[in-house]
Amino acid sequence: MELIKIVLAGPRGKMGSEALKMIESTPHFHLAAAIDSRNGGKKIKDLPGLPPLDAVIYEDLDICLDEVQADVLIDLTKPEIGKKHLEIALERKVRPVIGTTGFSEDDLKRLSQLADERETGAIIAPNFAIGAILMMKFSQMAAKYLPHVEIIEKHHDQKLDSPSGTALKTAQLINEVREAVKQGHPQETEDIAGARGAELDGMRIHSVRLPGLVAHQEVIFGGEGQTLTIKHDSMNRSSFMPGIRLAVENVMKIDQLVYGLENIIQ
């Protein structure tokens, strides 16, 4: 298999540090450089707790890509940085694999257009856990028969964005197949703002943030005399790594932007 040269943004983060281990243990992956908000000029192996990798750390992706040859950028940072990095990478025909969440529909449209213009593959995946992809696919199947649905997503309390990227993606997939329904009582009131959660395409999304959680989602369907709950739990960040590996391998074979790993795992 051909060696894939990777730049990783966010190496000290919860996801980034796990991704370093995944890159190190994958024979056909090579960490060419890393992007951090500090530690420019140091090497990954100089930072406490990170694997003994020789890759140099840059604080600016543009400068990094001037100096380092790369095939793929993996971004695991924060919403505004992920968007900026994605654009820089596409401009330079380096293929982005973006795990960072917080992208709006407008962002996705604009970035998809840019990927087309640059004829460069890109993958944005709100959730890399294979079980979460299945949870979303099963939810889409169920919504055809049980259109009344609410989403409860639960994450650790260091998460910046809400609702989660996974909840937004789940709602999008459900919305593609379910008939239009008005949920809840027509005269229901919200006596404390937010009590019924966020509303998207007629669905309610509830976001829970607590220490001790990692990433969890329940999609609850209600029908006459019955409910169906489809639930996924990520217990740790290694649950996302096979999906990131798959995305890096697949982004090398495409020349447009793909949003969601369900489009790769058919």
Ligand SMILES: NC(=O)c1ccc[n+]([C@@H]2O[C@H](COP(=O)([O-])OP(=O)(O)OC[C@H]3O[C@@H](n4cnc5c(N)ncnc54)[C@H](O)[C@@H]3O)[C@@H](O)[C@H]2O)c1
């Ligand atoms: N797609 C998925 O499956 C998945 C899974 C988990 C987390 N996420 C998303 O990934 C992102 C990171 O999550 P996390 O839990 O690792 O967060 P984290 O806060 O632990 O890590 C983010 C890292 O980004 C770094 N960073 C900030 N600004 C930067 C910059 N300008 N350049 C380089 N690095 C910079 C921070 O220093 C930090 O180390 C979040 O958006 C989260 O929602 C996605």
Ligand SMILES: O=C(O)C1=N[C@H](C(=O)O)CCC1
């Ligand atoms: O830890 C996070 O932040 C996660 N975010 C993703 C999302 O927003 O859907 C899912 C995985 C964990």
